[in-house]
Amino acid sequence: MNPLLITTTQAVDPVFKFIFGVSLVLLLGITATTVGFVIRYRRSRAPEPTSQSSGNIWLEIVWIVLPSILVLAMFYYGWSGYLSLRNVPKDALPVTATARMWSWSFTYANGKTSPRLYVPVGKPVVVNLVSKDVLHGFYIPAFRVKRDVVPGMKNFAWFVASKPGSYDLFCSVYCGVGHSAMITTVEAVPAAEFAAWLEKGEGKEEKAAGKALLEKHGCLGCHSLDGTAKVGPTFKGIFGRRVTVLTGGTERTITVDEEYLRRSILDPNADVVKGYQPIMPSFPGLTKDEVTTMVEFIEGVR
């Protein structure tokens, strides 16, 4: 990693320390003075007020000027830290993040897409933010970066991971029932490993594994594999289950079969399981093979 490069974390954290530090001193000062006065001048000890002073122009000037200087320093410091978040290093690796209700998908220059944000350690990454529907927020706490993902608007965020590891990536702007499930990770890996991963194209085994497909399209944000209730019905034991669905407003009971699973993926709101909201997005971009792989995988979740 370029030793001169300042990471976003390094740009922001000193500002936190400065403002928290000054605030702590002020807060302790205010609290100690208040408590001190209350003890010293409590009525049992000071039955009569010993002053009827109603102001002191010099004191008041002091506490207009002093806070003014402090807050201007905070403003300036905060602004200069912010500029570091906006000035993208020239050699940054571009990635496009596509947000939709309720999943993330990351697209690299060579067309490869991934549900997780793989990045090389030590190399700055600039993420261009695209929303398919409503507002979302791209937030990686570990790197102190956040930017709203606004439909029709070209927003970006950049960061650099200085150590390998897996970092949480959250959706920070409320976007509906799956908002809190709209989370994924940043996987920071050594540069060589990253290059190999990127070259693999779509990756054979990933294509084959139904689970990876479900993960990639964000299905697991709303459907669990272990029976826990989420936004949508769980996949555990779904095959062969008898469920009541609403089809165009009328209730009917069906048995979950391959046909039903296929239709639910391609045209999710045709039948909506009773008790759930008709909110699942459809996935018209899936190939026939992919749908088959997914359905086969779901059938096997016991």
Place this chain on the structure above:
Amino acid sequence: MIPVENVPPAGDGGFWNDTGKTGITAWIFSTDHKRIGLLYFYSVLTFFLIAVVLGVLLRIELMAPGRTIMGPQTYNAVFTVHGVVMVFLFIIPGFQGSFGNLVMPIQIGARDVAFPRLNLFSWWLYIAGAAVIITSLFTGGGPPDTGWTFYVPFSERTGTNVSLAVFGVFIVGFSSIVTGLNFVTTIHRLRAEGMTWGRLPLFVWSLYATAWVQILATPILGITLALIIAERFLGTGLFDPARGGDPLMYQHLFWIYSHPAVYIMILPGMGVISEIIPAFARKPIFGYKMIAFSSLAIAAAGSLVWGHHMFTSGMSDTAILVFSFLTFVVAIPSAIKVFNWVSTLYRGSISLEAPMLFALAFILLFSIGGLTGLILGAAATDIHVHDTQFVVGHFHYVIFGGAVFAFFGAMHYWLPKFYGRRYAEKPAVVAWVLMFVGFNITYFTMMVLGMKGMPRRYYDYLPEFAPLNLVSTIGSWILVSGLILMLVNLFRGLFKGEPIDRNPWGAATLEWTIPTPPPTENFEEEPVVTHGPYDFKGAGIP
């Protein structure tokens, strides 16, 4: 023990006996500012309690990861309704409507507000708006799930009953404008002889500043909400980029009102504190002019800082520079007030009764809220904590720890005057301790969670956030147990407690010179004011 004049039973004497009408109509059609004040008080208190229950349910859901007591759709509706009710049905109308109405005309030596019938109309508008909001919860597509900010495009797409809820808020907005107009006129026109601007109690000054914000800012909220309805029904595309609209324009419009609205919430609270502290320290307030002026400065400069809610939105960097700068400028008058309150204590004779305890808690909690606000005003740091639990903690410190604690202080300070009886002191102190401790456990923990990266409006969270969420939830139970004790003690006292005299606290403003409870016309003869609001010697208080 102060000698007590002929004390009538509770709910009797003074304005309570003004019976041209009987039963409920003596209240809901009364134009007496004191009756309207109590109507408002009980209405906003009811909504506050409902929203507290919802807040506690939110905390219980967040006690552990995954589903605890409700599903995600319910959670989203609950935090939306909690926020909408707290903001639009409790704290914005709360101070002006209840204590503003009860006390302000008496404090300026008037018989009533300038337009008593308009005053009643404003309460009716409020009730009508509230009824529409409540209807929206049980009809159509179910309770709104947008958050109290109604951000587009989500609020245009969701199938829940957003349009009706927004329409209810729209109506409540008119109630706020009407009250604002009434108060500005009253303060200009109805001051008693000798009640110069320099002798106005600081509570009145704060209401005056607030009233201007209500008049000037609320119409913008009305327009914004009307546009949401237009978008939903007519598909006008104003906020839709595919049709030349812009979702950020909605955010600007929303915050042009809703940031100043924060001052509608907090300024009257600051006014209450400026009454309570001198009364219980037996000393003139330190820097009267500066406090009065800073209320106006906050109201004026505060209308130029709305963009600090949008630092991550994609707004231009120039806008961020300007809004961040102005936000820091507004911090200065608030700091001045805190320093002035603390210095008022110096060389006073301080009595730590319940209203004073709430005022002291206000100073500390509001300071924490204000100081954490600096983190949100600085561009670099706001990026990390925006839309996280840090913000939720921060605004509860300002609005709950600030405005609502001041409201509790006002309840203990002024309600006995209107009921003629008071609460017991010991339980009030215990309740205060519980609330103070519970409050800090609940919300400080939420701020820590936000620093660690937990976003807000999250139904579910990663295991790493679990321990602190549990702590916060336990804190909310302590907080609420204090709240219950406080209310039980207060109301038992008001109806069955010890009778009080005209001026139980030894305060120097006009409301303490008239009989307890106040007569219908407030003053037997027009008062002539000869001294300032905190001139204890002038008022003949030992």
